[in-house]
Amino acid sequence: MKALSGFGRLGGVLLALVLTLLVFGIPVGPGLKLLYEGAFSDKYAWSQTWVITTPLLLCALGICVAWKAGMFNIGGEGQLIIGALFSATLAQKLISSSNTSGLWVLPLLLVGAVGGALYALFAGWLAVKRSVEPVISTILLNFIAIQALGFAVSGPLKRTDSAMPLSVSLPPSLMLPKFDKKLDTHWGVPLAFGIGLIVYVWLFHTRDGFRLRAVGQNPNAARANGIEPDRFRLKGMAISGALCGLAGAIQYLGISGQLGTSFSQQFGFLAIPVALVGALNPLAVLGSSIFFGALFASTTNLSRFAGVGSTLVPVIQGLSVFGLLAFQKFIDDRERILLSKGGQE
Amino acid sequence: MTDLGSILRYATPIALPALGESLGEKAGVINVGLEGLMLGSAFAAAMTTLKTGNPWLGLLAGALVGILIALLLGLFAITLGQDQIVVGTGINLLSLGVCGSVYERVFGKSGKLLTFAQLPTYKAGGFLGNLDLAILLLASTIAFSIWLLNKSSLGLKLRAAGEYPNAVVASGFSVQRVRYIGLVLMGLIAGLGGAYFAVGVTGSFAPGYIAGRGFVAIAMVTFGRWKPVWILLGSLLIGYADRLQLDLQAAGIKLPLQVLLALPYVLTLIVLVVLGKGVRAPAALGKAYTER
Numbered sequence: 001m002k003a004l005s006g007f008g009r010l011g012g013v014l015l016a017l018v019l020t021l022l023v024f025g026i027p028v029g030p031g032l033k034l035l036y037e038g039a040f041s042d043k044y045a046w047s048q049t050w051v052i053t054t055p056l057l058l059c060a061l062g063i064c065v066a067w068k069a070g071m072f073n074i075g076g077e078g079q080l081i082i083g084a085l086f087s088a089t090l091a092q093k094l095i096s097s098s099n100t101s102g103l104w105v106l107p108l109l110l111v112g113a114v115g116g117a118l119y120a121l122f123a124g125w126l127a128v129k130r131s132v133e134p135v136i137s138t139i140l141l142n143f144i145a146i147q148a149l150g151f152a153v154s155g156p157l158k159r160t161d162s163a164m165p166l167s168v169s170l171p172p173s174l175m176l177p178k179f180d181k182k183l184d185t186h187w188g189v190p191l192a193f194g195i196g197l198i199v200y201v202w203l204f205h206t207r208d209g210f211r212l213r214a215v216g217q218n219p220n221a222a223r224a225n226g227i228e229p230d231r232f233r234l235k236g237m238a239i240s241g242a243l244c245g246l247a248g249a250i251q252y253l254g255i256s257g258q259l260g261t262s263f264s265q266q267f268g269f270l271a272i273p274v275a276l277v278g279a280l281n282p283l284a285v286l287g288s289s290i291f292f293g294a295l296f297a298s299t300t301n302l303s304r305f306a307g308v309g310s311t312l313v314p315v316i317q318g319l320s321v322f323g324l325l326a327f328q329k330f331i332d333d334r335e336r337i338l339l340s341k342g343g344q345e
Numbered sequence: 346m347t348d349l350g351s352i353l354r355y356a357t358p359i360a361l362p363a364l365g366e367s368l369g370e371k372a373g374v375i376n377v378g379l380e381g382l383m384l385g386s387a388f389a390a391a392m393t394t395l396k397t398g399n400p401w402l403g404l405l406a407g408a409l410v411g412i413l414i415a416l417l418l419g420l421f422a423i424t425l426g427q428d429q430i431v432v433g434t435g436i437n438l439l440s441l442g443v444c445g446s447v448y449e450r451v452f453g454k455s456g457k458l459l460t461f462a463q464l465p466t467y468k469a470g471g472f473l474g475n476l477d478l479a480i481l482l483l484a485s486t487i488a489f490s491i492w493l494l495n496k497s498s499l500g501l502k503l504r505a506a507g508e509y510p511n512a513v514v515a516s517g518f519s520v521q522r523v524r525y526i527g528l529v530l531m532g533l534i535a536g537l538g539g540a541y542f543a544v545g546v547t548g549s550f551a552p553g554y555i556a557g558r559g560f561v562a563i564a565m566v567t568f569g570r571w572k573p574v575w576i577l578l579g580s581l582l583i584g585y586a587d588r589l590q591l592d593l594q595a596a597g598i599k600l601p602l603q604v605l606l607a608l609p610y611v612l613t614l615i616v617l618v619v620l621g622k623g624v625r626a627p628a629a630l631g632k633a634y635t636e637r
Contacts, residue, residue: 139560151603311445318439
């Protein structure tokens with residue numbers, strides 16, 4: 001049944017894709033071909049797919065952990081931004097004191113994760129101590145983070161040699177190393193996949209991971225078994241925020257090398273459907289984030305050809321969510337019917 | 346200084362969606378897609394007003410689109426019994442995409458500034474400033490909500506569907522149908538709020554301009570403890586901050602622009618932190634109900 005359910009999800013998303021192409025009046029065959037080419041046709045297309053997959057994957061993993069703990073963290077975007085801001089703050093200090101050794105890349109990544117974790121922990125604290133729903137607080141914190149980014153790059157982090165609201169550019173030695181100088185693929189890509197495996201093992205094969213899921217599924221039963229729900233809610237939020245913050249730092253150290261108001265590309269927000277398509281299972285999320293990473297890489301290609309803008313992306317995602325839910329319902333019903341038949345025999 | 350008329354004008358696109366949302370939540374359905382619903386309604390109102398030159402028709406179109414989106418939520422969250430938060434997220438994405446795409450198709454990528462006819466205003470002057478439909482919309486919605494929840498039998502059913510759905514079934518009614526009624530009311534009132542933002546506040550449209558008002562409205566429901574008058578008071582406070590932010594900018598007060606822009610969100614958060622403790626949501630909020 002598991003495999004069928006995975007197939008069903010993919011079917012729902014594919015249906016959404018075809019539907020979107022039809023709605024936009026793009027011929028389905030050539031449209032799908034263009035989508036395919038934009039993501040997989042050559043080395044460049046693949047590198048685009050990988051570097052878009054990376055922040056999506058990390059944020060989606062973050063969402064898995066928080067949601068499994070029953071904390072509906074919608075604040076991936078804010079945590080990503082704060083992570084990048086923490087990283088950029090340290091980077092500015094390093095550059096101004098001429099400490100640009102490549103050894104600093106690791107601390108820069110870690111600081112990003114810490115920043116994201118702290119920001120998410122604030123929402124966790126609000127939920128645990130002040131009964132403020134994370135769905136609401138994390139969204140508000142997203143908007144505040146976006147303004148904080150704007151403030152930082154036009155104030156404290158602004159480079160002095162330009163009128164534009166931009167931070168100083170990182171020297172190449174502080175950037176994440178790349179595999180091929182001509183392509184974007186950086187060391188953050190394998191790092192993210194490695195983390196994906198670790199999160200999977202932690203969530204499904206350790207005692208703490210089990211406790212966290214127990215709290216998400218039934219806090220009262222968890223409490224009856226001596227598990228303190230609030231502790232794991234906070235833990236879930238901290239890990240979630242750390243992953244999103246790391247995504248921000250990787251995006252900064254691997255791709256942009258500088259912060260500006262356009263740094264927020266909504267990865268934290270887009271990761272929600274990615275995590276859901278992966279049914280909140282880190283292993284499946286590895287797959288769904290490649291799928292969506294490829295989708296975003298390819299929509300750029302499609303929009304170039306078909307004259308539709310980037311607004312196509314949320315349409316596809318929104319329809320994917322509904323397609324996924326409809327297929328899920330269909331599969332659940334079939335499973336129930338099959339089970340009840342089995343019971344009668 | 347800011348007059349009452351403009352505070353009301355800025356509070357209405359928060360208060361109406363929040364009041365609508367509270368009715369849906371009372372019936373047990375949370376609509377996290379409120380932001381997307383407002384955007385859809387505002388867009389429908391903008392397009393209709395642009396075509397017909399009549400902002401009243403725009404208001405009507407916005408309300409209708411609000412109901413349509415509410416029915417979409419109902420289809421997935423009530424009939425199919427899927428997770429309400431997930432469906433709401435889908436609505437937000439879809440609405441952002443559809444409105445953005447249609448807008449790009451019709452007006453090009455340059456983001457041409459749309460302007461169209463606004464609702465008429467009555468110049469009361471002095472402390473009152475300019476009054477418009479806002480005051481009527483707010484007063485009637487508040488009166489309706491209070492009557493519905495406290496005096497009507499439908500309100501009793503709505504509240505039961507959100508607190509203890511089994512009681513609804515026991516008295517011979519359908520939980521799903523009652524929840525649909527709650528959602529349609531939510532869509533109508535929140536849709537009016539989104540449409541009013543287009544034809545009453547801005548007289549223009551841009552795909553990103555709801556700018557979190559839907560989320561702030563959801564926060565106001567929690568802040569107001571699902572009570573209409575408190576929701577209105579909270580929304581007035583946010584409307585005031587929203588308006589103040591513009592005034593301070595215009596007065597050239599030396600505060601960084603971003604601090605001002607973050608003001609309504611920070612204020613909402615503070616309000617939740619200070620007053621959120623001890624809030625009890627409807628017991629069956631967010632839980633799908635399958636009738637046997």
